[in-house]
Amino acid sequence: MHHEEAIREPYQGLFDNFILALQNLEQGIDPMGQDPGVKAFASAMQMALAYPRFRETLTTIFTVRREDERMRPAYRANLLLRTLQKQALKDPPITSDRFPHDFGDELAWFNLVRTISDNPTLRGEFMGDNLLLDVKSNKQHRYKASKMVALLFQDRVGANPRKKDIGCSENLGLKMEFSGLPFSKITVVEPVGDSETEFRVNPESTERANKLLEMPAQPGPSLGVDIEEPSLALRNFIRACSFYPMENLDEKKVAEFIELENSPMPDNLSFLRMDYAQPHLAPIPGIMEEHSIDMCLYFAMLYMLDTQRRVYAIENGDRYTKEDGLGVFSDFGRPNSNDPTGVSFFKDWSDWTFRTLIRDPGDKKNRWEELFIWKNGRCDVLLNTAKLEAILPD
DSSP states (O other), X not given: OOOGGGOOTTSHHHHHHHHHHHHHHHTTSSGGGGSHHHHHHHHHHHHHXXXXXXXXXXXXXXXXXXXXXXXXXXXXXXXXXXXXXXXXTOSSOSSSSOTTTTTTSHHHHHHHHHHHHHOHHHHHHHHHHHHHOXXXXXXXXXGHHHHHHHHHTHHHHOSSOOEEEETOTTTHHHHHHHHTOOOOOOEEEEESTTOSSOEEEOHHHHHHHHHHHXXXXXXXXXXXXXXXXXXXXXXXXXXXXXXXXXXXXXXXHHHHXXXXXHSOOOTTEEEEEOOOSXXXXXXXXXXXOTTOEEEEEEESOGGGSOHHHHHHHHHHHHHHEEEEEEEEEEESEEEOTTSTTXXXXXXXXXXXXXXEEEEOTTOTTOOEEEEEEESSTTOOEEEOOHHHHHHSOO
16 A cells, blocks of 8 residues: 555655655565554554645654654664654553554554554654653564573673673663573574575574574673653653564563563663774773773664764774773674775665674774674574574584
8 A cells, every 4th residue: 555645745755755764664575574564554644644744743853853863764664663653652542542462454553553643742742752862672582692692702701791782772682691590592594505595494503503602601790871861751662662563472582571671680780881983082080981981882773873973883882892802783784994994884774784793802903703684683594504503613
């Protein structure tokens, strides 16, 4: 269902590529669209653009954030999905539709948009969220990569590496590592022949990967850093960013997430409110000292920064990480020696674009080494490669 005809001047230039991003979600070209709730959202948004108040709200948002490098069309759609989910998660609900049960239907999303657009208070909150917030991913199981890297390079980072998580949001990733709770299991797959779309499970590599993942590993004193303090006010937004709509039907998974959110901060884990992507970041005695961290984590956060701020973040990471420590990147990117950061980002987040890379903080040439290729940002399916076969324990 396409509704380009609903968009007329002066809106056309703002919405062209945004509509294409919605269509990619609706048709499943963008992997997020494989969730029925996301697909219904994408279809409903194309209808909702004909609703004057909603269109005017989006026009304001897109105009104000037009120069924001992060606001690529696919990211606009993603942020819109998350801010609407935040509204749908409200208790009591603001519409008669049940979230997430009814939100596999585009009409539930359209009703939500209409309710928000017609209520000045809700519309103001929704606009503020889209102007001021950015997607805040809290996929704690993604941090299995941090644990695996620590185990694989234990001779370098030590048995209890001190970790710093840049852009940690609620600090759930490191909380998960400290908790000792099991990470979701890994399935290792490989292409069938020369196919780029058909894969089969490699049982031996799957067993070896999970054997590594199940090994005991406890971080040393660690630190999460973010520009925003974790707050109850952001809880619904953070949950909306952490689950696709229909994933909320998995009550066990949601309960685990909420339990981790509510659990106390471990004694050896701290939080520091700071903009890490700035030049000449000053040390903080006893908290953040030069060359004191064993592992600096950049998990799904660098993509939100412009190139210069990425450079600052990595320079600061190198400065505060031991020279024999490691920088660890997990995001939709790959090594690129021609980029000032040594890494470039995929413009579309199709399968196998989420990668885990490592770097030597003392390497002035910004070289990253690719370790893991994940099917997506959930980090449950891993592509078998010669590199992976070489590093997994027997």
